[in-house]
Amino acid sequence: xxxxxxxxxxxxxxxxxxxxxxxxxxxxxxxxxxxxxxxxxxxxxxxxxxxxxxxxxxxxxxxxxxxxxxxxxxxxxxxxxxxxxxxxxxxxxxxxxxxxxxxxxxxxxxxxxxxxxxxxxxxxxxxxxxxxxxxxxxxxxxxxxxxxxxxxxxxxxxxxxxx
Numbered sequence: 001x002x003x004x005x006x007x008x009x010x011x012x013x014x015x016x017x018x019x020x021x022x023x024x025x026x027x028x029x030x031x032x033x034x035x036x037x038x039x040x041x042x043x044x045x046x047x048x049x050x051x052x053x054x055x056x057x058x059x060x061x062x063x064x065x066x067x068x069x070x071x072x073x074x075x076x077x078x079x080x081x082x083x084x085x086x087x088x089x090x091x092x093x094x095x096x097x098x099x100x101x102x103x104x105x106x107x108x109x110x111x112x113x114x115x116x117x118x119x120x121x122x123x124x125x126x127x128x129x130x131x132x133x134x135x136x137x138x139x140x141x142x143x144x145x146x147x148x149x150x151x152x153x154x155x156x157x158x159x160x161x162x163x
Contacts (some may be wrong), residue, residue, distance in 0.1 A: 001091070003098045006048040006060060011036040013057035014050065014081075021081045026119045029148070031139050044076060047102040049138045058086040061095040063103060066112065074109040074161050080125075087121065096129040100155065109161025110154055117149040131155040 008016065015036075034042075038078075048062035059082035063133040066075045078099065082091050103111060106159035114120045119153065139147035 001051055001053045001058065001094065002096060003049050003051055006050050006062065008036055008040070009047045010050050010057060010060070014039070014060045017057065017060060017081045020084045026116045027081065027122075029143055031143075033145070042081075044106075046106045047076070047099050047108070049095055049098050049102075051086075053093055056063045057087075058083050059091045059095055061099045063099065063108070063111070074107055076103060076108050076118055078111050078113045079141060080113075082121075092125045093128055096125065100129060103127065104157050104160045109157045111157075112152065112154040114150045114152050117151050119151075123151055123153070126155075129155070 063076035137150040
């Protein structure tokens with residue numbers, strides 16, 4: 001397996017994997033896959049990777065700004081999705097380790113992530129790479145008419161943003 005930076009060339013595979021996540025009903029409030037242009041615009045230009053094996057994209061990870069306010073310049077939100085036939089094989093952990101390292105290289109001191117409370121695999125993945133639960137957002141939004149709770153997790157860098 002190789003971890004490489006995302007380019008537009010990877011987007012069809014990224015979109016397919018994202019669609020698989022949407023179809024689980026426990027990965028995102030989104031119900032449609034964005035275009036490359038929309039996706040590319042909302043993701044930071046650094047810290048975006050795909051895991052590839054024999055030209056097969058196994059999963060992807062990317063960061064988004066949490067705010068345009070300058071005080072939050074070093075805080076980013078993680079999006080990570082693994083192809084359904086590659087889940088539980090360690091792909092997510094390797095992608096997370098790479099995005100953590102790259103984010104710190106780019107001055108990110110806090111990574112945060114929100115996930116549905118029933119998405120136990122994603123919660124476990126985040127814990128493995130040093131995230132901690134910092135809160136819950138009860139019935140924060142509806143998906144298919146059902147209220148969903150979010151678990152909010154964060155990871156504070158031990159090398160960036162410390163005094």
